[in-house]
Amino acid sequence: VSARVLVVEDNPLNLKLVRDVLQVAGYEVLEARSGEEGLEVARAAVPDLVLMDLQLPGIDGVEALHRLRGDPAVADVPVVAVTAFAMAEDRARAYAEGFDGYLAKPISVRSLPTQVAGFLRGERDG
Amino acid sequence: MDPQLEVTSATAERLQRTLDDVTEQFAATNEVLTALGRSASDPDAVLGTIVETARRLCRSKAAQVYLIDGDHFTLAASVGFGEDMRRHLAEHPIRVDRETLVGRAASDRSVQTAVDVLSDPGYGRRDIQELAGYRTAVAAPLLLDDDVVGALSLLRPTVDPFDRAALTLLETFAAQAAVVVRHVHLLRALEDRGVELARRVEQLEALSEVGAAVSSSLVLDEVLSTILMNAVRFAGCDGGSVMEYVEAERRFSVRTAYGTGRELLDRLRALWIDLDGTTVGRAAREGRPVAIPDLDAVDRDPHLQELRADGWRSVLVVPVVRDTQIIGALVVRRRSVGDFPAETVDFLAAFAGQSALAVLNARLFRELEVKTAELEVVSRHKSEFLASMSHELRTPLNAVIGFSEVLLERYFGELNERQEEYLRDILGSGQHLLELLGEILDLSKVEAGRMEPEYTVFPAVEALEHGLTMVRERAAAHGIALTLDVDPALGLVRSDELRLKQVVVNLLSNAVKFTPRGGHVDVRARRLGPELQVTVSDDGPGIPVEDRERIFEAFQQGGRGAPKEEGTGLGLTLCRRIVALLGGRIWLESQVGVGSTFCIAVPDTSSATAAPTTSAPAAGRAGTAGTAGTASGTASGTAGPRSAGAVPDGAPAAGRRPGGPRPVVVLVDDDRASLDLLAAYLDGQGTRVVAARDGAGALAAIRREVPDAVVLDIRLPDMDGWEVLERLRADPVTRSVPVVVASIVEERAPGSALGVTEHLVKPVARDDLLRALHRVGALPDGVSGPASGAGR
Numbered sequence: 001v002s003a004r005v006l007v008v009e010d011n012p013l014n015l016k017l018v019r020d021v022l023q024v025a026g027y028e029v030l031e032a033r034s035g036e037e038g039l040e041v042a043r044a045a046v047p048d049l050v051l052m053d054l055q056l057p058g059i060d061g062v063e064a065l066h067r068l069r070g071d072p073a074v075a076d077v078p079v080v081a082v083t084a085f086a087m088a089e090d091r092a093r094a095y096a097e098g099f100d101g102y103l104a105k106p107i108s109v110r111s112l113p114t115q116v117a118g119f120l121r122g123e124r125d126g
Numbered sequence: 127m128d129p130q131l132e133v134t135s136a137t138a139e140r141l142q143r144t145l146d147d148v149t150e151q152f153a154a155t156n157e158v159l160t161a162l163g164r165s166a167s168d169p170d171a172v173l174g175t176i177v178e179t180a181r182r183l184c185r186s187k188a189a190q191v192y193l194i195d196g197d198h199f200t201l202a203a204s205v206g207f208g209e210d211m212r213r214h215l216a217e218h219p220i221r222v223d224r225e226t227l228v229g230r231a232a233s234d235r236s237v238q239t240a241v242d243v244l245s246d247p248g249y250g251r252r253d254i255q256e257l258a259g260y261r262t263a264v265a266a267p268l269l270l271d272d273d274v275v276g277a278l279s280l281l282r283p284t285v286d287p288f289d290r291a292a293l294t295l296l297e298t299f300a301a302q303a304a305v306v307v308r309h310v311h312l313l314r315a316l317e318d319r320g321v322e323l324a325r326r327v328e329q330l331e332a333l334s335e336v337g338a339a340v341s342s343s344l345v346l347d348e349v350l351s352t353i354l355m356n357a358v359r360f361a362g363c364d365g366g367s368v369m370e371y372v373e374a375e376r377r378f379s380v381r382t383a384y385g386t387g388r389e390l391l392d393r394l395r396a397l398w399i400d401l402d403g404t405t406v407g408r409a410a411r412e413g414r415p416v417a418i419p420d421l422d423a424v425d426r427d428p429h430l431q432e433l434r435a436d437g438w439r440s441v442l443v444v445p446v447v448r449d450t451q452i453i454g455a456l457v458v459r460r461r462s463v464g465d466f467p468a469e470t471v472d473f474l475a476a477f478a479g480q481s482a483l484a485v486l487n488a489r490l491f492r493e494l495e496v497k498t499a500e501l502e503v504v505s506r507h508k509s510e511f512l513a514s515m516s517h518e519l520r521t522p523l524n525a526v527i528g529f530s531e532v533l534l535e536r537y538f539g540e541l542n543e544r545q546e547e548y549l550r551d552i553l554g555s556g557q558h559l560l561e562l563l564g565e566i567l568d569l570s571k572v573e574a575g576r577m578e579p580e581y582t583v584f585p586a587v588e589a590l591e592h593g594l595t596m597v598r599e600r601a602a603a604h605g606i607a608l609t610l611d612v613d614p615a616l617g618l619v620r621s622d623e624l625r626l627k628q629v630v631v632n633l634l635s636n637a638v639k640f641t642p643r644g645g646h647v648d649v650r651a652r653r654l655g656p657e658l659q660v661t662v663s664d665d666g667p668g669i670p671v672e673d674r675e676r677i678f679e680a681f682q683q684g685g686r687g688a689p690k691e692e693g694t695g696l697g698l699t700l701c702r703r704i705v706a707l708l709g710g711r712i713w714l715e716s717q718v719g720v721g722s723t724f725c726i727a728v729p730d731t732s733s734a735t736a737a738p739t740t741s742a743p744a745a746g747r748a749g750t751a752g753t754a755g756t757a758s759g760t761a762s763g764t765a766g767p768r769s770a771g772a773v774p775d776g777a778p779a780a781g782r783r784p785g786g787p788r789p790v791v792v793l794v795d796d797d798r799a800s801l802d803l804l805a806a807y808l809d810g811q812g813t814r815v816v817a818a819r820d821g822a823g824a825l826a827a828i829r830r831e832v833p834d835a836v837v838l839d840i841r842l843p844d845m846d847g848w849e850v851l852e853r854l855r856a857d858p859v860t861r862s863v864p865v866v867v868a869s870i871v872e873e874r875a876p877g878s879a880l881g882v883t884e885h886l887v888k889p890v891a892r893d894d895l896l897r898a899l900h901r902v903g904a905l906p907d908g909v910s911g912p913a914s915g916a917g918r
Contacts, residue, residue, distance in 0.1 A: 013522070020537070021532060046887075084520055106523075106524040106560065109529065
């Protein structure tokens with residue numbers, strides 16, 4: 001049974017790219033274009049991993065994370081922060097907020113499947 | 127003989143003699159006048175010329191100019207007196223009384239004569255007469271306006287009265303000497319004013335420097351008022367104004383006035399004084415003063431009309447010009463009719479020159495202000511634009527790169543050769559653009575002063591290996607051999623690892639880019655004194671001398687490499703900025719046809735550089751050592767004092783502690799006993815202590831060590847501790863060094879503004895010191911309550 005990954009990303013092209021790459025790699029991919037939608041999808045079909053963009057319309061990635069953590073049904077799902085600013089400070093902030101991992105944009109098509117596999121095993125850095 | 131003829135002959139002879147006399151006198155007067163022209167530079171020489179000429183023309187043995195100094199005279203110029211006589215006069219000065227001819231001339235304001243001083247009953251200075259041996263004496267007063275300032279005296283050794291012509295000449299020379307004295311007075315006053323004006327201009331400049339130029343227009347008015355007031359006084363006038371030329375409107379406007387009633391000033395300010403058709407305009411256009419001795423005798427323009435209506439009778443307009451640029455005009459006026467002497471006009475020209483300078487300075491400052499404000503706005507907009515552009519451009523670029531990669535990875539099937547080639551072009555261009563974007567953003571960060579180094583301790587060799595990894599693939603594709611040669615003694619360095627890597631990658635990718643197939647790129651690193659030195663050498667085409675500076679400028683590419691060669695043109699600019707930010711330098715050695723070597727030298731900001739003895743803790747849920755190090759570095763880079771709270775739970779209290787060098791604490795106190803005590807407290811804590819006894823020493827030590835903590839006394843001999851703190855915070859290298867303030871009184875107010883979280887009140891107790899150092903992260907866990915635990 002393949003793992004189920006929820007991708008929360010507002011940019012349709014990025015979303016499509018991540019979805020296609022993960023699907024080719026054999027993952028089941030769920031999509032959401034906002035934090036609210038992400039919460040909805042996560043509650044409806046509890047994923048094994050969430051890739052959460054930090055900059056989202058409406059509630060941002062951090063707020064979405066906190067709401068996931070506040071819901072016992074999905075509180076244990078690992079959530080990886082995805083951010084466009086590949087700076088050490090963003091990484092530190094992501095961990096301080098309680099994310100389980102950190103992925104810097106631009107994502108590497110070649111590495112993404114391996115990185116996701118690592119996150120599913122509980123590793124922090126993709 | 128015809129008596130008529132005889133008479134005629136005698137008359138002719140007399141006439142000839144008179145003519146000779148007149149010619150001689152004319153020549154002499156001319157000489158004096160010429161000398162007068164030089165009086166500005168050397169008044170004594172002019173007085174010397176006057177006494178010499180007077181002695182010769184009046185056929186006397188000696189001639190003297192005396193100046194009144196209180197109740198006596200001093201000898202200002204003399205001919206015919208020996209040194210003994212001068213000394214005698216200095217010791218026994220002539221008094222302003224009736225004992226001497228000089229004294230009488232001064233007292234009576236008229237020429238005084240004594241056919242024989244020995245038979246003059248009132249003559250009281252036989253001492254002088256005996257020394258100088260004269261019999262006939264005359265003296266004329268030096269009159270300046272209504273004041274007597276001195277006297278000119280002539281002496282003959284025998285009883286030989288001066289004729290009327292000689293007395294007239296004497297008076298003339300006395301008048302000339304008075305002019306010299308007036309010059310001297312005026313010059314002195316002018317010099318005084320000059321000094322004061324220079325001071326004002328300095329103030330003006332100083333003001334602009336501290337950005338308080340808002341008030342510079344007020345200062346300008348003050349300067350102009352001072353100039354005007356003095357101009358009016360020196361010219362013996364009753365009032366005046368300074369006008370500024372408004373170039374855009376080709377007219378003058380009244381800037382400041384003196385001796386002018388409120389109503390007239392208002393009317394003058396309301397006037398449109400055109401460059402054409404006005405007296406002021408004419409003076410400015412012709413670049414020379416215009417004097418109107420009687421306003422009733424001329425056609426009056428509206429400006430002159432206003433003045434006349436207000437009761438003014440004569441006007442002098444002096445243009446204020448600089449080179450050929452019209453700046454304004456200086457106008458002085460009198461309530462009486464009369465000429466303006468050439469001398470007055472000259473002096474006013476000097477005042478006008480000073481006004482020009484003041485106005486020009488003020489204009490420069492005004493421009494500077496406006497420009498600075500504009501630049502600030504532009505710079506802010508630029509930063510905002512770049513930040514948003516960066517995000518907006520990256521997102522679609524990431525899609526371009528990602529989808530090209532998906533296809534190149536054959537996720538969706540095989541590609542033909544042409545498709546693969548084009549996809550590689552798309553991918554390469556996308557990556558190039560992304561790189562360029564990053565560099566633009568970094569450059570703008572550096573330029574805006576928003577890039578702050580984040581110092582950590584790391585093995586130099588790892589940073590260099592990272593650089594090689596980044597270009598290895600590309601080098602292999604071009605058949606270029608890469609080598610790394612690191613001095614084994616290099617060990618750990620303290621710098622900004624991320625930025626250092628960025629520079630090395632940049633230099634390496636440049637080298638690989640410009641080295642032909644089959645070439646070599648060598649990286650070497652070693653320690654040179656307190657610096658880490660890295661060189662990247664290639665055996666590419668080399669860089670001509672004329673390009674060696676240019677390639678460090680934005681969007682320039684060296685002549686090495688084909689013009690179409692890909693390159694952002696920002697890489698080296700950014701390298702230079704980053705290296706400078708890290709306190710180092712970058713330079714280039716190159717030989718055309720042989721190769722290029724780029725060298726960087728950056729300070730290793732830690733002084734303790736022992737090689738690591740233990741390996742970093744194993745990776746785990748709690749975070750790797752690298753993560754912890756980064757986290758604490760981040761906290762220090764952004765939030766001021768480091769706090770252990772920024773490190774994820776479970777990570778070591780300070781990232782560099784395990785296996786890293788000993789913590790360094792700089793102790794600052796002017797009292798040796800206090801220093802010794804603090805150092806003793808830290809004994810056995812595993813810290814290295816550096817002591818400083820004044821502010822300058824403290825700053826030097828802290829900049830050198832970039833310590834884990836500073837214990838800072840507030841009362842220091844050269845500057846107070848707050849100033850030390852301010853300077854530390856202003857320096858990106860020392861900005862985030864934690865500071866524990868130790869003072870006799872509790873002075874928290876300025877400290878909290880400077881990011882001080884720990885205050886100790888002297889005398890400092892050992893436990894308090896250790897706790898404070900622990901709280902700022904300078905001492906590891908386990909020493910917070912060590913009063914008894916840690917041995918000495």
